[in-house]
Amino acid sequence: MKIPIVGxxxxxxxxxxxxxxxxxxxxxPLQPGEVILIGRLTHVMGIGGxxxxxxLELNSDVTLEGKTFRSIEVAGPAKKLAKLANQEVKARGxxxxxxxxxxxxxxxxxxxxxxxxxxxxxx
Numbered sequence: 001m002k003i004p005i006v007g008x009x010x011x012x013x014x015x016x017x018x019x020x021x022x023x024x025x026x027x028x029p030l031q032p033g034e035v036i037l038i039g040r041l042t043h044v045m046g047i048g049g050x051x052x053x054x055x056l057e058l059n060s061d062v063t064l065e066g067k068t069f070r071s072i073e074v075a076g077p078a079k080k081l082a083k084l085a086n087q088e089v090k091a092r093g094x095x096x097x098x099x100x101x102x103x104x105x106x107x108x109x110x111x112x113x114x115x116x117x118x119x120x121x122x123x
């Protein structure tokens with residue numbers, strides 16, 4: 001039985017492209033104002049509801065807009081965040097300000113991408 005080489009090569013090429021697509025998306029250049037932060041994603045609750053429900057507990061202090069943060073609230077797709085809860089993640093997004101009655105003004109990382117931190121320690 002002969003296996004067509006052209007078809008096999010095409011199939012392998014398609015698999016390689018599909019497998020490399022997520023890696024390319026994570027390595028795309030940062031847009032102006034976009035940041036990458038690494039830390040543990042945790043689910044939070046607050047009385048009054050002025051919260052996104054998710055916090056990124058940073059691995060080290062980060063200074064953003066002249067303020068030092070040890071954690072920052074995160075806004076993104078709830079189902080994706082739930083799958084990554086209590087794990088070390090690499091989060092990419094834009095720093096935005098939200099306003100409320102009780103908290104007045106607070107900072108939120110609005111996600112453009114989030115995923116598990118590389119197990120090898122590289123980001």
